[in-house]
Ligand SMILES: O=C(O)[C@@H](O)C(=O)CO
């Protein structure tokens with residue numbers, strides 16, 4: 001049975017961030033993920049995890065100035081020092097929370113620009129080694145250009161090629177099924193082919209990005225497929241509930257507990 005992680009950036013937003021840990025545990029989740037923890041001290045988050053018996057499945061490294069529209073620094077030439085400082089910050093949070101996976105966002109840049117491509121590769125190598133020393137996996141996630149126009153990592157092929165050629169076993173694919181379906185479709189065959197490189201999976205219905213309980217994809221089939229493929233990682237519930245989060249958890253009933 002897949003191990004689902006509630007995404008606390010999108011779910012349980014009826015409550016302040018730190019209270020969402022309690023709500024996720026009350027709803028039956030044993031793991032959580034979120035985009036960014038940096039508005040709160042590492043220990044505050046660790047306390048919420050511990051008191052609820054939750055595992056921190058994943059979070060993102062600092063993305064630059066998110067409020068100003070930045071979506072990562074890795075592919076931005078000239079931002080390497082800031083990127084390194086962000087990785088050091090993320091590692092402090094990973095240590096406090098016991099998190100074994102960190103996502104490095106690429107940023108808004110033209111994938112055909114050689115300077116952006118070189119910057120991205122250097123950033124991935126640096127992050128891979130910094131995380132690898134601590135036994136942490138580095139996640140790279142293709143994101144569709146409708147949700148994030150201008151994002152550097154806007155297709156699966158580039159990530160697949162990078163992971164295959166970079167020679168760092170802790171660099172893994174963050175396979176967000178929502179983005180995959182919008183970008184390329186063929187979700188099941190991609191899961192089968194890419195399973196050896198997948199370090200984390202995320203889900204949301206397509207196209208609404210709401211509960212994984214309908215629309216384009218057959219969720220019970222996909223969840224059973226993850227079991228057939230022997231996927232042992234987490235499945236992040238990165239969706240925006242249609243209404244109150246708890247009211248939309250009918251899909252989770254068979255997998256809870
Ligand atoms: O799919 C997404 O958007 C996220 O996983 C993310 O990390 C960036 O927003």
Ligand SMILES: [Mg+2]
Nearest residue numbers: 141176202238
């Ligand atoms: Mg995602």
